[in-house]
Amino acid sequence: MDGSPASAAHQSPWMPFESRRRARDAKREAVLRTAVQLFLEQGYHGTTLNDVAERLNITKPALYNYFRGKDEILYECWAIGQERVDDCIAEIDSGGGTGLTKLRKLIVRYAEVMTTDYGKSLVRFDVRDLTEHNRKIVRTAKKKIDRAFRAYITDGIADGSIRPCDIKLSAFAIAGSLNWIGHWYQPRGALPAEEIAKEFAIRLTEGLAAKQLRKKAGKPPASVKRVRGGTR
Amino acid sequence: MDGSPASAAHQSPWMPFESRRRARDAKREAVLRTAVQLFLEQGYHGTTLNDVAERLNITKPALYNYFRGKDEILYECWAIGQERVDDCIAEIDSGGGTGLTKLRKLIVRYAEVMTTDYGKSLVRFDVRDLTEHNRKIVRTAKKKIDRAFRAYITDGIADGSIRPCDIKLSAFAIAGSLNWIGHWYQPRGALPAEEIAKEFAIRLTEGLAAKQLRKKAGKPPASVKRVRGGTR
Known part of the structure; x- marks a missing residue:
């Protein structure tokens, strides 16, 4: 043991502030x-x-160090899923392409989010x-x-990549199919998330x-043949 | 007042059995x-x-004359919605047509059920x-x-009305769009259920x-122009 400040910090039964913050974040995330x-x-x-608490091997009061209650936990789960979708939209908005290209990108990314636990939070809870x-x-x-889906369809109609249609209904039809993934998708199913998304x-x-x-769109992608017949 | 048996029955403070059964059914339905x-x-x-009970102007114990508890009520609401879908499937199965025709019929009928309160029960509750x-x-x-959707797609592929595709994924995509109607449809919206279904x-x-x-399918139906721009 030497007397340097760094070593003293290591001897403290309390972790340095930065490590404590990281540990706290990791626990919150867990x-x-x-x-x-x-x-x-x-x-x-x-x-x-x-x-x-039981699954985490901690006590229920220990949970209150991180969250005020069950509904706050629910909200935070939802927020993580939402953040992922927001990131996709921001990325697509900042990129180029026709309305149809942007719409397809959003479908791919949104479908992938829907196969994750946090993504499912967006559609499975009340x-x-x-x-x-x-x-x-x-x-x-x-x-x-909803606005993003409609905006890309609107863009597509304007740039000629999408033919005129009922924008609201089309957006709802697409979002419905995608949201439903959050209900039926099972990680141990035979079909990988990326294949479903494509x-x-x-x-x-x-x-x-x-x-x-x-x-071009009507041609089944190369992946379809491989995946046929095994969704769950 | 004469002394005939019919009139005596009318004088009884209790309703005749048949009327009582009907009144009970009507109350249960309410x-x-x-x-x-x-x-x-x-x-x-x-x-x-x-x-x-409050909305019906009765007491909570009076409800127990009709149902054992809240979860039984939930189940019965679901059962009415399910019965309507079962009826559609039975009707389509007993009729003729290609797989594509049957699939479109099911979409129309299922979409219509989804715009009703009992239909919504099928997808909004846990x-x-x-x-x-x-x-x-x-x-x-x-x-x-799910099997009905897949069967009609399978029939369609066999009879050539539907091109080869991933049957499970196609069924999920269609069912998802339809189930989503149960989440967004509002009876006071600008779009009638029949138009959405078509x-x-x-x-x-x-x-x-x-x-x-x-x-033929790609041509927008005559209704689309009329309904555009007013979904809710």
Whole structure:
């Protein structure tokens, strides 16, 4: 043991501030990861904070170091899923391409998010279980996703890559198919997320694509043959 | 007042058996109609039996004359929606037509069911809130719907009306769009249920339809122009 300050810090039974922050973040993240799994397995109302604590080998009061309650955990799970979708939209918005290209990109990325636990949070839980304040944030964010789908279809009609259609209905039809992934997708299913995403990007836009682009879209992707027959 | 048996029955403070049965059925149905509205408005967990009783101007104990508990009410609401879908499938199965024709019929009918309160029960509530016994019935019935979609696609591929595709993924994509209607459809929206159903029958199959049939499917229906721009 020498008397240098660095070594003294290491001898302290308390971790240095930066390490403590990281450990806290890691623990917080572990709570969310475990909670979202349990919510998906047992339902939000079928899961108690005791269930979450037990799976983490901690006590229920220890959970309150990280979250004020179950609904805050639910909100945070949802927020992670939403952030991933927001990132996709920002990336697509900052890139180029026709409306159809942007729409297909969003379908691929959104489908991939939907196969993850946090992505499933966006569609499997009831916003009415959140506080009034958080519920408003979620509803506004949901509208943002809907607006992105509509915007890319609108862009596509303007640039000729998508043929005229009922924009709202088309956006709902696409979003519905994608959101449904969050209900049926099982990680141990035979079909990898990327294959589903690619297939949906073709399948969900082939009717919308303008004639000269439809042929390309209508051709089943090379992946389809490989994946046929094994969704779960 | 004469002394005939018929008149005596009318004088009784109790209704004749047949009228009593009908009155009971009507009351039971009123409970379901009110409950499903409240479940959709406030969420299943956000609704108490007191809320249901209050809206019906009866007491909570009076509800127990008709149902053993909230989860039985939820199950019965679901069962009515399911029965409507089962009827559609039976009707389509007993009729003729190509796989594509049958698929489009199912889309139209299923979309219409999804715009009703009982139809929404099929997709808005959590089966885990039901008893073990009823949960199994619901899960089996859900599989039956999925099987119908897959069967018509399979028929269509066999009879040449639908081009080869990943059957499971195509069925999921279609079912997802339709189930999503149960989340966004509002009866006071600008778009009538029949228009949505017709539009979806075209939109969701135009990529699947075999080439010679696709042109017909790709043509937007006459209704599209009328409905554009007003979904809610």
